[in-house]
Amino acid sequence: MKPVDFDYERPATLDAALKLLGREDLNAKPLAGSQSLGPMLNLRLVQPELLVDITAIPELASIREEKGFLVLGACVTHAALEDGGTPDPTRGVLARVAAGIAYRAVRNRGTVGGSLAHADPAADWVSVLAALGADVVVARTGGRRTVPAKDFIRGTFETALGPGELVVEIRIPALSANARWGYAKICRKAGEFSHATGVVLIDPARKFARAVIGAVSGPPIVVDDAKIAERDPGEAWVSALFAGTPLGDDAYQIRIHHVALKRAIAEARAP
Ligand SMILES: Cc1cc2nc3c(=O)[nH]c(=O)nc-3n(C[C@H](O)[C@H](O)[C@H](O)COP(=O)(O)OP(=O)(O)OC[C@H]3O[C@@H](n4cnc5c(N)ncnc54)[C@H](O)[C@@H]3O)c2cc1C
Numbered sequence: 001m002k003p004v005d006f007d008y009e010r011p012a013t014l015d016a017a018l019k020l021l022g023r024e025d026l027n028a029k030p031l032a033g034s035q036s037l038g039p040m041l042n043l044r045l046v047q048p049e050l051l052v053d054i055t056a057i058p059e060l061a062s063i064r065e066e067k068g069f070l071v072l073g074a075c076v077t078h079a080a081l082e083d084g085g086t087p088d089p090t091r092g093v094l095a096r097v098a099a100g101i102a103y104r105a106v107r108n109r110g111t112v113g114g115s116l117a118h119a120d121p122a123a124d125w126v127s128v129l130a131a132l133g134a135d136v137v138v139a140r141t142g143g144r145r146t147v148p149a150k151d152f153i154r155g156t157f158e159t160a161l162g163p164g165e166l167v168v169e170i171r172i173p174a175l176s177a178n179a180r181w182g183y184a185k186i187c188r189k190a191g192e193f194s195h196a197t198g199v200v201l202i203d204p205a206r207k208f209a210r211a212v213i214g215a216v217s218g219p220p221i222v223v224d225d226a227k228i229a230e231r232d233p234g235e236a237w238v239s240a241l242f243a244g245t246p247l248g249d250d251a252y253q254i255r256i257h258h259v260a261l262k263r264a265i266a267e268a269r270a271p
Pocket of ligand 1: 118
């Protein structure tokens, strides 16, 4: 199958892109790395009248440090973070996570903003940015707003984005010198989408201690718990968190997510 006919624009400024995306007389969709949108177009799961390619907008590709934050433009690629030629106040989290996404050809084009906007529950940034306490900045013509990454994903392929809105940047708090983290992604082959994700961040200087369980067929489960480093969570602890989620009381799912969380805690505890 091939995509429906669509028009294509590649604006050079954010204002021009937002203007096109804000048009109410046609169905316009942003295009970033095309790693998820391309297949969806070919399967006709999406049938836009206009694709707005946002990869020529310089501010969306920028990486900068700003008052205790690392600010990633939405179009920063997984490969740029994997290569680590940029400031990294997360002390290795970003490069480690990026390197485990798919394979290099996908990482060369796939973007952090595109991954969040696509909102596949099994995607890596969806869980990791929530664990880091990052914020997602979204813009539309005439305004910007900030949404905590933990609240940005509303469900499977559902986000907090409204009509005509674009993810423009992701603001990641710098970790303190004594912060510790752990990350575990369980999948059958390296680079595959996750079957279970555990992420733990403990940053005592900022009084921040968070565990995230991801790849749960919905928004990641976020637990703020000052004692997470000392915890030895049993399956019952994970099972209680699953209540009311799409995975419910599925014993296999509880078990693999329990293993992912335990691995992340163990890594965060390690000296
Ligand atoms: C073989 C393969 C394996 C993969 N494995 C993994 C994996 O292990 N882990 C993982 O996390 N991901 C994986 N991915 C997905 C990959 O990370 C994609 O890069 C990502 O899902 C989408 O990013 P993109 O830039 O390609 O977005 P696109 O495909 O261009 O867009 C995806 C969606 O987001 C919208 N969009 C894009 N940018 C924005 C924006 N700035 N604001 C608002 N909406 C926007 C588009 O309209 C579209 O709906 C894999 C992909 C492939 C093809």
